[in-house]
Amino acid sequence: MLRFTDEHEWLKLEGDIATVGITAHAAEQLGDLVFIELPKVGAKLTKGEAAAVVESVKAASDVYAPLTGEVTEVNAAAVDDPATVGSDPQGEGWLYRIRLADPSAMDGLMDEAAYAAFAK
Numbered sequence: 001m002l003r004f005t006d007e008h009e010w011l012k013l014e015g016d017i018a019t020v021g022i023t024a025h026a027a028e029q030l031g032d033l034v035f036i037e038l039p040k041v042g043a044k045l046t047k048g049e050a051a052a053v054v055e056s057v058k059a060a061s062d063v064y065a066p067l068t069g070e071v072t073e074v075n076a077a078a079v080d081d082p083a084t085v086g087s088d089p090q091g092e093g094w095l096y097r098i099r100l101a102d103p104s105a106m107d108g109l110m111d112e113a114a115y116a117a118f119a120k
Contacts, residue, residue, distance in 0.1 A: 004114070008023045009026075009063060010022070018069070018097065018106070022054060030059065045065035047065055049065050050062040050063070051063055052095050052096065067100050067105045068101045072097045073096065
């Protein structure tokens with residue numbers, strides 16, 4: 001299940017673990033990414049709080065926790081090569097994985113069609 005937030009993050013749920021990244025739309029708006037800061041594994045995130053930072057030659061942007069949970073994994077390859085996030089934001093450029101406190105909260109997020117309409 002793929003869901004999107006109005007802060008331009010995407011989530012893909014597998015069991016109670018969601019992979020989180022920025023959308024292609026957000027990556028396009030940011031331009032060339034030069035730095036990424038990710039949360040620490042084990043960090044407890046609350047929906048809406050800043051969880052990561054992506055920095056481009058244009059600007060630095062916070063990436064917010066789309067839902068409440070605990071970080072289980074981060075994408076070290078994205079930190080080493082931030083351009084991956086820009087070139088493949090919804091694939092190899094994922095940012096972190098989070099064990100959701102309430103997986104049913106995904107139902108409150110946008111599906112792909114709703115996000116496409118929102119991002120226009």
